Amino acid sequence: MFGQLKNNRGFRRFLLRGMEKVTLEVGWLSLAHNLLKQATNDLICMLIEDHQCTFPF
Template sequence: MRLKNQAQQKLRSEEGYALAVKRMIEPEPVFGDIKNNRNFKRFLLRGLPKVSLEVGWLSLAHNLIKKAKVDAKCKGAKREHAA
C-alpha cells in the first residue's frame, strides 16, 4: 500500500504529469495493448513480407477498435444531448 501511494504521489507531481503526457504520444501503449489486451505473443507467419502483413492486420484491427470506441462515445453523447 505504501508503494502504491508513493507511485500515485509521483504521478501527481509536475514531473510525473509531464512523463505521463509524453507517454501518451509514444507508440508504447499501442504495443502494450496489442500484446496484453489482444493476447498477441508471437507472429504466426514467417518471412519479412508475411510478418509485415501480419503487423498491418494488427494495426488495422487496433485502429478499427479505437474508431468504434470513439464513434460509440460520440453516439452516446449525441443521445444525451438530444434527450
C-alpha cells in the same frame, strides 16, 4: 501500440514466418487496432449525442 496488442488483445507471437509475411501481419494488427479505436470513438459520440464529436487518435 505493441504493449496494448500484447496485453489487451492477447497477441503473443507472429503466426507467419518471413519478413514480408510478418510485415503484412503487423499491418493487419494495426488496422484492427485502429478500427477498434474508431468504433469506441463512434460509440462514445453516439452515447453523448454529439454528432460533431471527434476524438484524436
